[in-house]
Structures are given as C-alpha cells and as structure tokens.
Amino acid sequence: xxxxxxxxxxxxxxxxxxxxxxxxxxxxxxxxxxxxxxxxxxxxxxxxxxxxxxxxxxxxxxxxxxxxxxxxxxxxxxxxxxxxxxxxxxxxxxxxxxxxxxxxxxxxxxxxxxxxxxxxxxxxxxxxxxxxxxxxxxxxxxxxxxxxxxxxxxxxxxxxxxxxxxxxxxxxxxxxxxxxxxxxxxxxxxxxxxxxxxxxxxxxxxxxxxxxxxxxxxxxxxxxxxxxxxxxxxxxxxxxxxxxxxxxxxxxxxxxxxxxxxxxxxxxxxxxxxxxxxxxxxxxxxxxxxxxxxxxxxxxxxxxxxxxxxxxxxxxxxxxxxxxxxxxxxxxxxxxxxxxxxxxxxxxxxxxxxxxxxxxxxxxxxxxxxxxxxxxxxxxxxxxxxxxxxxxxxxxxxxxxxxxxxxxxxxxxxxxxxxxxxxxxxxxxxxxxxxxxxxxxxxxxxxxxxxxxxxxxxxxxxxxxxxxxxxxxxxxxxxxxxxxxxxxxxxxxxxxxxxxxxxxxxxxxxxxxxxxxxxxxxxxxxxxxxxxxxxxxxxxxxxxxxxxxxxxxxxxxxxxxxxxxxxxxxxxxxxxxxxxxxxxxxxxxxxxxxxxxxxxxxxxxxxxxxxxxxxxxxxxxxxxxxxxxxxxxxxxxxxxxxxxxxxxxxxxxxxxxxxxxxxxxxxxxxxxxxxxxxxxxxxxxxxxxxxxxxxxxxxxxxxxxxxxxxx
Amino acid sequence: xxxxxxxxxxxxxxxxxxxxxxxxxxxxxxxxxxxxxxxxxxxxxxxxxxxxxxxxxxxxxxxxxxxxxxxxxxxxxxxxxxxxxxxxxxxxxxxxxxxxxxxxxxxxxxxxxxx
Numbered sequence: 001x002x003x004x005x006x007x008x009x010x011x012x013x014x015x016x017x018x019x020x021x022x023x024x025x026x027x028x029x030x031x032x033x034x035x036x037x038x039x040x041x042x043x044x045x046x047x048x049x050x051x052x053x054x055x056x057x058x059x060x061x062x063x064x065x066x067x068x069x070x071x072x073x074x075x076x077x078x079x080x081x082x083x084x085x086x087x088x089x090x091x092x093x094x095x096x097x098x099x100x101x102x103x104x105x106x107x108x109x110x111x112x113x114x115x116x117x118x119x120x121x122x123x124x125x126x127x128x129x130x131x132x133x134x135x136x137x138x139x140x141x142x143x144x145x146x147x148x149x150x151x152x153x154x155x156x157x158x159x160x161x162x163x164x165x166x167x168x169x170x171x172x173x174x175x176x177x178x179x180x181x182x183x184x185x186x187x188x189x190x191x192x193x194x195x196x197x198x199x200x201x202x203x204x205x206x207x208x209x210x211x212x213x214x215x216x217x218x219x220x221x222x223x224x225x226x227x228x229x230x231x232x233x234x235x236x237x238x239x240x241x242x243x244x245x246x247x248x249x250x251x252x253x254x255x256x257x258x259x260x261x262x263x264x265x266x267x268x269x270x271x272x273x274x275x276x277x278x279x280x281x282x283x284x285x286x287x288x289x290x291x292x293x294x295x296x297x298x299x300x301x302x303x304x305x306x307x308x309x310x311x312x313x314x315x316x317x318x319x320x321x322x323x324x325x326x327x328x329x330x331x332x333x334x335x336x337x338x339x340x341x342x343x344x345x346x347x348x349x350x351x352x353x354x355x356x357x358x359x360x361x362x363x364x365x366x367x368x369x370x371x372x373x374x375x376x377x378x379x380x381x382x383x384x385x386x387x388x389x390x391x392x393x394x395x396x397x398x399x400x401x402x403x404x405x406x407x408x409x410x411x412x413x414x415x416x417x418x419x420x421x422x423x424x425x426x427x428x429x430x431x432x433x434x435x436x437x438x439x440x441x442x443x444x445x446x447x448x449x450x451x452x453x454x455x456x457x458x459x460x461x462x463x464x465x466x467x468x469x470x471x472x473x474x475x476x477x478x479x480x481x482x483x484x485x486x487x488x489x490x491x492x493x494x495x496x497x498x499x500x501x502x503x504x505x506x507x508x509x510x511x512x513x514x515x516x517x518x519x520x521x522x523x524x525x526x527x528x529x530x531x532x533x534x535x536x537x538x539x540x541x542x543x544x545x546x547x548x549x550x551x552x553x554x555x556x557x558x559x560x561x562x563x564x565x566x567x568x569x570x571x572x573x574x575x576x577x578x579x580x581x582x583x584x585x586x587x588x589x590x591x592x593x594x595x596x597x598x599x600x601x602x603x604x605x606x607x608x609x610x611x612x613x614x615x616x617x618x619x620x621x622x623x624x625x626x627x628x629x630x631x632x633x634x635x636x637x638x639x640x641x642x643x644x645x646x647x648x649x650x651x652x653x654x655x656x657x658x659x660x661x662x663x664x665x666x667x668x669x670x671x672x673x674x675x676x677x678x679x680x681x682x683x684x685x686x687x688x689x690x691x692x693x694x695x696x697x698x699x700x701x702x703x704x705x706x707x708x709x710x711x
Numbered sequence: 712x713x714x715x716x717x718x719x720x721x722x723x724x725x726x727x728x729x730x731x732x733x734x735x736x737x738x739x740x741x742x743x744x745x746x747x748x749x750x751x752x753x754x755x756x757x758x759x760x761x762x763x764x765x766x767x768x769x770x771x772x773x774x775x776x777x778x779x780x781x782x783x784x785x786x787x788x789x790x791x792x793x794x795x796x797x798x799x800x801x802x803x804x805x806x807x808x809x810x811x812x813x814x815x816x817x818x819x820x821x822x823x824x825x826x
Contacts, residue, residue: 085733085734087736087767088732088734145767149773182797183801187801248801249801250798253766254765255801258769258803259801259802262801262802262803265803
C-alpha cells in the first residue's frame, strides 16, 4: 500500500473511541478510504452537524461525533472516521439550524437524517416486511463497495431507432407464483427470465423506479378488496443513489448493489440494454405534514420549490417538488445520473414528469433550462439515451416542444392517443395516424430532431394494459380506494362489445385481433417502439388503469396467460423479428416524401382502397402506405419494400395494391384477419399472393406485405 | 472463525469454519493472502463449515482468486452450501469460481490442471 500521511488520524472523538481527521469534501457521501470512511455532506443553512453511527438494524446509535469547526469547508461538513466495521454500519446526521417555515427553514436537530448521497439504504431490506415504526431512523444510509468486477462489459450503445423497449416493474414481472423463478419479484428473478426476453426479441428493458423508495408510504387497506395498498410503483424517492433493497433477493444481506449490477451485466451479455425510469420531480417526504427522511432536515430551502409563504409547491401531484434548477440540486441530479451510468453501466434514463426539470426556482417554465442542457451535453452521459415524459402534474404539456438540443427523446403521448383512436374506428383519426406512423414529423422535424425523438407506445404502466384497452370502455379503479376517481379518464379504449371478461367467442376473437392490429401498427411505425411487459400474453389488470398501489394479482404478470395466449406471443415475437429484419422500418430521420434514389417510388407513399389515393375524409377508416426499400435508412442500405394496409372499418374492403417494379412481387407477411398459423409468417418466409392487384382486407384488420423478387 | 490449512496430494487446502463477514474477514485475509506466494499455483478453499459469506467475504475470495490467476494459478471452492451458492449466483461472484462438492474432488480437479 502506498504510504500516505493522511493515513494517520489527527483527532479523537469525545468518548475517546474513534480516531478522526478532516475529510475531503468530494465526493459527497460516504467513501471508503485507506483506514477508514470519508463522510461529506453539504448544507447551506445548517449551523452545525453531527455524524450518527449505528450498528446494522440497531435502534440506538453507538456513537455520535460532532463535526469540529475545522472539519467544515465552506458549507460542507467532512471528516474521516478510522477503523469502522463498515459492512455492519449504518450512518446518519443530526443537523442544527433555524426552524422558520416562512423563510423555508425546517431544521430539527432531533431527527436522524439520511445522506442524500447514500449508495445503499437499509430499513426496508425485505419487500413488504412491516417496519418498526418506533425506529427513529427509518431509511438508513449504508456504505457500499464500489469495486464490482464488470470484466469487459460496456453499455451497448445500440442506436435508439433499433431498440424495442420493454417496460417492466421489477417486482411485478416475476412476483406471481406462475413465473416459476427461484426468487420471485427480484432483480435475480429478471435474470432468470432473460431467455424469455431473448425469445421475444426485445433489445432493451426499461425498469420502473428502482431507486430506494418506501413501499409503506401511505399504506392502507383497500375498502373494496380488504387488501393492503402500498406504494407499489415507487415513483417516490427516498434516495437517488441506492437501488431498492426490497427488489433484491440478497437485500436481506445488504447485497442489492451487486445483484442489480449482475442483472445489468447479464442483460448486456445477451444484447439487452437497460433504461432506468428516474424520478427527480419530488421525494418521499411529501408536504409540510410529511416525515423527515433527509432533504427537509438538511437544507429544505435548497432541495424544494417553496411558495413565498414557505409551503411546498406541488407540481408533481405528490406533495412536494424538487428544486431541480437550484444549482446544488442540479449538481446532485447530474452526480446521480453519472453514477448510474458509470458505476451501473446503465444505457439510458426515462425521466418521470420531466417537464418539472425545466421549471425555475419559482416554478415557471424556462426557455432553456440549465439542467436539461447540462444533461444533454454531459460527457459521461454522452451515449446514454435521455427520454422525457414531457409533461407534469402542474399542467405543463411539452410533447413536441421539450427542450432537446438534439439529444432528448420523448414518450410520445400523442402517438398513444392517435393510435388508439384510429384502432377503435373513431372518425377523423386518419391524419393524426399518418403522422404517428412516420415518427411524428409534425412534432419532431425541427431543431435537429427526427423520428428518433419519438418513443412510440400504445400502453405503459400508467393506464390500461393492451388487453384491458380492448376489453374495457372505462376504468375500474375501485380497488384503489378512491371511489374510482383516480386514474385517467381519457383512455380511448373500446371493449369490443362487452365490458370486462367475456365468454362470447366473437368478442374474444375481435379482442385478439385488435391486440394484433395494435402491435402490428406499433412495430411498423418509425421511431422507437415500447411495449408494456405482459401485453404479449394479454395480461389483465381487470380494468384498473392506475395500479400504483396494487401489490397483488392485479398488477403482477400472470405467466399462466402465456400458454393460453401463445397465438399473441407468437405474433409479437414475429413482428419484433420483422422490424429487426427491415431497416426500412427504422429510419433515424424523417421521410423526404420524394424519390431521391431513382427507384420510381418516393420513400413513403400513401394508398387506400385505390392505390395512390387516400380518402382522408372524417368518416374514412382505411389507410395504407408503402415504404420503398431502396430508401431504407436514407438510402444507405437496401431493403425490401413494405406495404401496410390498415382497415379499421367494421367491414371488409378491397385494397388495390401499388404495382411494383419488374420482377418484384407482393408476399404476405401478416394478416390479422387470418387464423393462426396464417396470421403471421417467419420474416423471410412470406408467402406470395395469387392476386397481385388487390388484397381483401378483413374488417378491423391489418395486412403487411413485402415486395421482393419473385422466385 | 476457524481457519485450518493443510496439504492434500501437494495442494494447499484452507478450510474456513464459521461466518466469513466484516468481523472475520481481516483475520481470514491475513491467513490466506500469505499462502498466495508467487510459486503457488493452486489453492482449494473449503467452505463446508461456513454458513454465511458476506459481501466483504465474497470480495476476499475474489481477490485471492484474481491474485492466483495473475500468477497463472487457480483457486477453486469446495463444500459450498446451497444458500451461499445461490447468493454467489445472484451477485455475480459464481462467474469467477469453479466449485466442487468436496475437498477431494476439488484437489483432483486442480491436480488435473484446473478442471
């Protein structure tokens, strides 16, 4: 070991037991250094600070060490404590300072406060295990090893247009007994399901929040089901740097960091990227009635957006709003994302209610928000995907106008709505649908953006599952205990003739077809498709479109559905494979609407019952388009041509097919009106159609043809 | 923690009994690392008497294995109970070790050139 002068302590704690010296202010948090642990925490308004040390799980601290005056540098308290058994250690802080809510200060020197930079957090080690509410320190900062052996692993850097994203909840994915994994509901459980993900063909998993949160936040009993309602989704951070211990089978041993990293390493080995859903818009401390966990007691005025009277702004709908454009909070967010990118090899981030990240310290939307700009240009995040949920609960809706610097993509809420309207046959939905199929040029064709700015989705955790979207006209959230008043009312769903579960074969057949129609349209759209986990097996939440509090069969994926819905799984799998096989479906830029390759066809052309003619009137429900293979990826690669006919009318219609060049013929890849196995083919094994002039497209059906040389 | 060192068919075997965690890892490290001199080509770590290995313990095992690898040697495990095996699998440590049911199988494998 290198000899260093600072291996030697300079001070002794008051009880004489611990040797100390001044620490380094950076990095913030607790870091293992030779001989000890370096603690560093900042507070602009605190007058003094004490380090509180606990043995793991013990309610009484074994030591409290004040930061001496000489251990404060600027507004940072920092010291090294030597000879700690850091594997068995939990630490927190007492902060003293003014209690003056009108001025924004809420210091309380009796509260043990968690380190905002804690890399591991105890207290909820095993999911759902009732905490000891008498414990004065509920969420307990721990020291973690940062020496994980990644070997040659590296973020995959797949071009975003080549991704097929699969959104999942870590627990919900395998918690149901039917999942058959050894450790249900955990990171390890997902690892066991990697072969399944590979078979399906997805190339990216987007994990709903995995930062430490408190599943017992606002826990209560459902008045209708009698079941415990919890904060199951976890859009409410306790800590930003720590993975949720209760999502790790090894959380009870404090090894959640290694288990989470091992999952990411294994996913990468299998060509699957990892995007984290991150929640920087608020914390679990709620409003002025909420608990002291960390931020409120450390520097309330720094961390939160406050009204002139010192109350909490509530742009998140969750009680408080993180003060994202305060320079210190901005730095914390940057430190956090850099940490997940560098230490966890995460491939990208999806920002929950990201519009809040563009509000100034008074809550007003900014023109060029420094935080968003910083993230767009940061070198460590340079290859990370940055995806915004471009709205917030304070009424800001920025789909198409989120500040992007050519770097930010968006959850395209308009894609979801327009596709759903078209799918259910709503009049006047053709124009919107045409934009969505092209990667929404109406929204993203300026400021250096392109089709890659659009994350296309029909379903996500928020809202109906795909099966429920074709089985329910309205939401059924009674089990959430709010008289069905929570959750969105704008679902654009259609139950196919019966509300909820049906024994009518005609209803069920139509539902199956509508699900196939939806996924077919999603996967032939330009932009990046996202699928909600479980949709490929027709997972249901029985009409609940806001299952945030349901840690039970409502939200857990029922894997027994897979056997019952092999037909749908097979359709998903082949559609994903088809997208992968055809670069013409994966442009990064938008179409130019002209023939710049001399093929005789523009890159995209529109058709209807008559080739080259679309009836764009409000009552028209038929649309077809042809993608010219020679124009694939801006003409840089050669592909087959692809023709997609969508008939969302309730009657069958003939579609005149555009004539291909000499030697080329139409082959059918998918026809959602046909029964399996004739509904979809292996990509490359499509079947030549007899009638090359017209295709009869069934009622509410999608047909996909491939134009290639006749054999 | 009880740490016994022996030789079997010319192979050094270290048998650990008790829990390998933050309390005992330093002691284990002090006993194991000196055994990894430059001419050591193999080591069997027997965990038959070991009920729990913490994060720090797993790191000690990995450090010892990497040290031996760097000098062209190999470290193998024997007698690992199912729970520890499971934890090693979930936390990625199992990728770095070959594991055998008992000492003699481990020694035999090492003598054959690392199995």
